[in-house]
Amino acid sequence: MPAGKSVRRLLHPRYQGRAGRDRQTGTFRRRLEHCQRRRSGCDAAPNGKKVAVVGSGPAGLACASDLAKMGYGVKIFEALHKAGGVLQYGIPEFRLPKEKVVAKEIENVLKLGARSKPT
Incomplete structure:
Protein backbone atom coordinates (compact mmCIF):
# COMPACT_ATOMS: atom_id res chain seq x y z
CA MET A 1 0.00 0.00 0.00
CA GLY A 41 -0.77 -3.16 43.72
CA CYS A 42 -3.32 -5.33 45.31
CA ASP A 43 -6.92 -4.89 44.30
CA ALA A 44 -8.09 -7.29 47.02
CA ALA A 45 -8.67 -6.17 50.58
CA PRO A 46 -6.46 -7.71 53.28
CA ASN A 47 -8.02 -10.98 54.40
CA GLY A 48 -6.19 -11.28 57.75
CA LYS A 49 -4.32 -14.49 56.84
CA LYS A 50 -0.53 -14.69 57.02
CA VAL A 51 1.82 -16.66 54.78
CA ALA A 52 5.53 -17.39 55.12
CA VAL A 53 7.61 -17.74 51.96
CA VAL A 54 10.92 -19.55 52.47
CA GLY A 55 13.56 -18.29 50.05
CA SER A 56 13.58 -15.12 48.02
CA GLY A 57 14.62 -16.52 44.67
CA PRO A 58 12.60 -15.99 41.50
CA ALA A 59 9.87 -18.44 42.55
CA GLY A 60 9.65 -17.05 46.08
CA LEU A 61 9.37 -13.47 44.83
CA ALA A 62 6.68 -14.44 42.31
CA CYS A 63 4.75 -16.33 44.97
CA ALA A 64 5.04 -13.47 47.47
CA SER A 65 3.90 -10.97 44.85
CA ASP A 66 0.84 -13.00 43.86
CA LEU A 67 -0.16 -13.72 47.46
CA ALA A 68 0.22 -10.06 48.45
CA LYS A 69 -2.00 -9.07 45.52
CA MET A 70 -4.63 -11.53 46.80
CA GLY A 71 -4.64 -9.88 50.22
CA TYR A 72 -2.45 -12.21 52.28
CA GLY A 73 0.11 -10.90 54.76
CA VAL A 74 3.42 -12.18 53.37
CA LYS A 75 6.73 -12.56 55.18
CA ILE A 76 9.75 -13.69 53.15
CA PHE A 77 12.52 -15.60 54.94
CA GLU A 78 15.97 -15.57 53.34
CA ALA A 79 19.14 -17.35 54.54
CA LEU A 80 21.57 -15.07 52.67
CA HIS A 81 22.27 -11.38 53.17
CA LYS A 82 20.41 -10.13 50.09
CA ALA A 83 17.12 -11.21 48.60
CA GLY A 84 17.04 -12.48 45.02
CA GLY A 85 18.55 -15.95 45.17
CA VAL A 86 20.09 -17.01 41.87
CA LEU A 87 19.22 -13.61 40.39
CA GLN A 88 21.49 -11.95 42.94
CA TYR A 89 24.27 -14.51 43.39
CA GLY A 90 24.20 -16.84 40.37
CA ILE A 91 23.99 -14.58 37.32
CA PRO A 92 26.96 -12.28 36.53
CA GLU A 93 26.50 -8.51 36.62
CA PHE A 94 27.16 -8.03 32.90
CA ARG A 95 24.29 -10.40 32.03
CA LEU A 96 21.76 -9.15 34.58
CA PRO A 97 22.23 -5.66 36.11
CA LYS A 98 21.53 -6.10 39.81
CA GLU A 99 20.69 -2.49 40.67
CA LYS A 100 18.52 -1.83 37.62
CA VAL A 101 16.56 -5.06 37.43
CA VAL A 102 16.81 -7.25 40.53
CA ALA A 103 16.66 -4.49 43.14
CA LYS A 104 13.63 -2.90 41.47
CA GLU A 105 11.76 -6.22 41.29
CA ILE A 106 12.42 -6.86 44.98
CA GLU A 107 11.34 -3.30 45.77
CA ASN A 108 8.09 -3.82 43.83
CA VAL A 109 7.31 -6.94 45.86
CA LEU A 110 7.98 -5.08 49.10
CA LYS A 111 5.74 -2.21 47.97
CA LEU A 112 2.87 -4.68 47.71
CA GLY A 113 3.11 -5.25 51.45
CA ALA A 114 5.44 -8.24 51.73
CA ARG A 115 8.09 -8.08 54.45
CA SER A 116 11.56 -9.57 54.19
CA LYS A 117 13.41 -11.09 57.13
CA PRO A 118 16.90 -12.60 56.98
CA THR A 119 17.25 -15.74 59.08
Whole structure:
Protein backbone atom coordinates (compact mmCIF):
# COMPACT_ATOMS: atom_id res chain seq x y z
CA MET A 1 0.00 0.00 0.00
CA PRO A 2 1.48 3.39 -0.96
CA ALA A 3 2.22 5.78 1.87
CA GLY A 4 -0.40 8.27 0.67
CA LYS A 5 -3.20 5.71 0.85
CA SER A 6 -2.36 4.64 4.41
CA VAL A 7 -2.36 8.25 5.60
CA ARG A 8 -5.68 8.94 3.89
CA ARG A 9 -7.11 5.79 5.43
CA LEU A 10 -6.10 6.86 8.95
CA LEU A 11 -7.61 10.29 8.44
CA HIS A 12 -10.88 8.91 7.06
CA PRO A 13 -13.84 9.62 9.41
CA ARG A 14 -14.74 5.93 9.51
CA TYR A 15 -11.52 5.20 11.39
CA GLN A 16 -11.95 8.05 13.85
CA GLY A 17 -13.42 7.66 17.30
CA ARG A 18 -14.97 10.31 19.51
CA ALA A 19 -13.41 13.76 19.45
CA GLY A 20 -11.19 12.83 16.51
CA ARG A 21 -9.19 10.13 18.30
CA ASP A 22 -8.59 6.98 16.37
CA ARG A 23 -10.18 3.85 17.81
CA GLN A 24 -6.93 1.96 18.14
CA THR A 25 -5.42 4.61 20.40
CA GLY A 26 -8.46 4.43 22.68
CA THR A 27 -8.17 0.66 22.88
CA PHE A 28 -4.45 0.91 23.58
CA ARG A 29 -5.05 3.43 26.37
CA ARG A 30 -7.67 1.22 27.99
CA ARG A 31 -5.34 -1.78 27.87
CA LEU A 32 -2.47 0.28 29.26
CA GLU A 33 -4.59 1.59 32.14
CA HIS A 34 -5.80 -1.94 32.89
CA CYS A 35 -2.22 -3.25 33.04
CA GLN A 36 -1.13 -0.35 35.23
CA ARG A 37 -3.96 -1.03 37.66
CA ARG A 38 -3.00 -4.69 37.82
CA ARG A 39 0.69 -3.97 38.35
CA SER A 40 0.25 -1.06 40.77
CA GLY A 41 -0.77 -3.16 43.72
CA CYS A 42 -3.32 -5.33 45.31
CA ASP A 43 -6.92 -4.89 44.30
CA ALA A 44 -8.09 -7.29 47.02
CA ALA A 45 -8.67 -6.17 50.58
CA PRO A 46 -6.46 -7.71 53.28
CA ASN A 47 -8.02 -10.98 54.40
CA GLY A 48 -6.19 -11.28 57.75
CA LYS A 49 -4.32 -14.49 56.84
CA LYS A 50 -0.53 -14.69 57.02
CA VAL A 51 1.82 -16.66 54.78
CA ALA A 52 5.53 -17.39 55.12
CA VAL A 53 7.61 -17.74 51.96
CA VAL A 54 10.92 -19.55 52.47
CA GLY A 55 13.56 -18.29 50.05
CA SER A 56 13.58 -15.12 48.02
CA GLY A 57 14.62 -16.52 44.67
CA PRO A 58 12.60 -15.99 41.50
CA ALA A 59 9.87 -18.44 42.55
CA GLY A 60 9.65 -17.05 46.08
CA LEU A 61 9.37 -13.47 44.83
CA ALA A 62 6.68 -14.44 42.31
CA CYS A 63 4.75 -16.33 44.97
CA ALA A 64 5.04 -13.47 47.47
CA SER A 65 3.90 -10.97 44.85
CA ASP A 66 0.84 -13.00 43.86
CA LEU A 67 -0.16 -13.72 47.46
CA ALA A 68 0.22 -10.06 48.45
CA LYS A 69 -2.00 -9.07 45.52
CA MET A 70 -4.63 -11.53 46.80
CA GLY A 71 -4.64 -9.88 50.22
CA TYR A 72 -2.45 -12.21 52.28
CA GLY A 73 0.11 -10.90 54.76
CA VAL A 74 3.42 -12.18 53.37
CA LYS A 75 6.73 -12.56 55.18
CA ILE A 76 9.75 -13.69 53.15
CA PHE A 77 12.52 -15.60 54.94
CA GLU A 78 15.97 -15.57 53.34
CA ALA A 79 19.14 -17.35 54.54
CA LEU A 80 21.57 -15.07 52.67
CA HIS A 81 22.27 -11.38 53.17
CA LYS A 82 20.41 -10.13 50.09
CA ALA A 83 17.12 -11.21 48.60
CA GLY A 84 17.04 -12.48 45.02
CA GLY A 85 18.55 -15.95 45.17
CA VAL A 86 20.09 -17.01 41.87
CA LEU A 87 19.22 -13.61 40.39
CA GLN A 88 21.49 -11.95 42.94
CA TYR A 89 24.27 -14.51 43.39
CA GLY A 90 24.20 -16.84 40.37
CA ILE A 91 23.99 -14.58 37.32
CA PRO A 92 26.96 -12.28 36.53
CA GLU A 93 26.50 -8.51 36.62
CA PHE A 94 27.16 -8.03 32.90
CA ARG A 95 24.29 -10.40 32.03
CA LEU A 96 21.76 -9.15 34.58
CA PRO A 97 22.23 -5.66 36.11
CA LYS A 98 21.53 -6.10 39.81
CA GLU A 99 20.69 -2.49 40.67
CA LYS A 100 18.52 -1.83 37.62
CA VAL A 101 16.56 -5.06 37.43
CA VAL A 102 16.81 -7.25 40.53
CA ALA A 103 16.66 -4.49 43.14
CA LYS A 104 13.63 -2.90 41.47
CA GLU A 105 11.76 -6.22 41.29
CA ILE A 106 12.42 -6.86 44.98
CA GLU A 107 11.34 -3.30 45.77
CA ASN A 108 8.09 -3.82 43.83
CA VAL A 109 7.31 -6.94 45.86
CA LEU A 110 7.98 -5.08 49.10
CA LYS A 111 5.74 -2.21 47.97
CA LEU A 112 2.87 -4.68 47.71
CA GLY A 113 3.11 -5.25 51.45
CA ALA A 114 5.44 -8.24 51.73
CA ARG A 115 8.09 -8.08 54.45
CA SER A 116 11.56 -9.57 54.19
CA LYS A 117 13.41 -11.09 57.13
CA PRO A 118 16.90 -12.60 56.98
CA THR A 119 17.25 -15.74 59.08
